[in-house]
Amino acid sequence: VLCGATDIGQGSDSVLAYLTAEVLGIDPKDVHVHPADTSLTPVDLGSYSSRVTLMCGMAAIQAAERLRAAIFKAVAEKLEVSPASLVARERKVGVPDDWDRAVPFARAVELGEALHGVLAFPGSYAPPKRAGKFKGGGVGPSPCYSYSACVVELTVDEQTGQVDLEDVWIAHDVGRALNPLLVEGQVEGSVYMGIGEALMEEQVFRKNLHKHPSMLDYKSPTTLETPEIHTILVETDDPEGPFGAKEAGQGPLLPVIPAIANAIHHALGIRIDEVPITPDKVLKALEEKRLGRPARVGPLKLPLLTFKEPIVVESAFGQPADAVVVRPFSS
Numbered sequence: 001v002l003c004g005a006t007d008i009g010q011g012s013d014s015v016l017a018y019l020t021a022e023v024l025g026i027d028p029k030d031v032h033v034h035p036a037d038t039s040l041t042p043v044d045l046g047s048y049s050s051r052v053t054l055m056c057g058m059a060a061i062q063a064a065e066r067l068r069a070a071i072f073k074a075v076a077e078k079l080e081v082s083p084a085s086l087v088a089r090e091r092k093v094g095v096p097d098d099w100d101r102a103v104p105f106a107r108a109v110e111l112g113e114a115l116h117g118v119l120a121f122p123g124s125y126a127p128p129k130r131a132g133k134f135k136g137g138g139v140g141p142s143p144c145y146s147y148s149a150c151v152v153e154l155t156v157d158e159q160t161g162q163v164d165l166e167d168v169w170i171a172h173d174v175g176r177a178l179n180p181l182l183v184e185g186q187v188e189g190s191v192y193m194g195i196g197e198a199l200m201e202e203q204v205f206r207k208n209l210h211k212h213p214s215m216l217d218y219k220s221p222t223t224l225e226t227p228e229i230h231t232i233l234v235e236t237d238d239p240e241g242p243f244g245a246k247e248a249g250q251g252p253l254l255p256v257i258p259a260i261a262n263a264i265h266h267a268l269g270i271r272i273d274e275v276p277i278t279p280d281k282v283l284k285a286l287e288e289k290r291l292g293r294p295a296r297v298g299p300l301k302l303p304l305l306t307f308k309e310p311i312v313v314e315s316a317f318g319q320p321a322d323a324v325v326v327r328p329f330s331s
Contacts, residue, residue: 025088063123232268273298
């Protein structure tokens with residue numbers, strides 16, 4: 001499998017092998033993935049926005065299905081059956097009701113090459129055209145949506161304002177978990193990012209220069225600040241994802257920040273309306289509470305903005321996806 005996507009630790013190389021092996025009825029160890037070699041692989045837009053498993057995965061499935069169709073045609077001639085009657089499984093290709101005559105996959109490839117020549121098939125993916133036809137309407141079109149819920153248990157020292165996280169429970173709708181261990185790692189990485197955003201990380205400038213000149217000075221959680229994370233994978237089958245899978249790398253971070261803010265409010269009865277929630281802000285809110293004033297720290301109100309009238313665009317929610325999707329490169 002030649003793919004331009006870069007595995008940055010999320011396990012996308014493994015996922016590409018799983019998906020291809022599933023389509024061809026072979027083992028993942030039989031699949032060799034060659035990623036991100038600009039001399040060999042097609043162009044990829046980058047590993048971001050939780051897009052690699054879904055988009056590159058669908059492209060890998062398409063390429064594998066094209067390869068399988070060519071192999072099936074050759075094996076069908078050999079066995080004198082219809083290609084539609086064949087299945088690929090257990091590293092063989094054959095008719096389920098006559099599996100003793102099934103052809104080993106390596107031999108099936110030889111038959112395919114004898115009939116077609118070199119077996120090399122491209123696969124690609126483009127999201128469905130559901131965005132509005134206006135400037136910005138095509139930015140980040142999402143073929144499917146994930147959902148997360150988070151519960152945080154923490155302790156706040158009223159004398160110092162220090163917030164200590166004890167436990168975090170995170171439930172994330174991942175579609176189908178192709179590799180549950182990898183998915184759990186992605187979800188827990190999101191929780192780690194959320195903790196950093198909620199309690200430590202900030203962009204502060206002094207005379208147009210960043211206050212923290214390097215990562216050595218920039219605060220982010222370590223293993224000492226990271227609590228016990230309890231991950232719950234909620235599995236569904238999304239029709240737009242590869243074998244039902246969808247994102248797991250960024251969505252779980254979203255509920256962590258408000259969960260921490262709400263837990264602090266539950267513990268002390270104060271509201272911190274901006275991040276990071278630092279000890280000095282906690283102490284300031286507690287002082288306001290003691291003085292009988294609103295126990296809030298942060299912006300007093302939302303900026304005054306005049307919003308344009310909303311634009312109504314076509315949506316696939318509640319409808320079969322195939323009924324509204326126009327997908328380039330699908331044939």
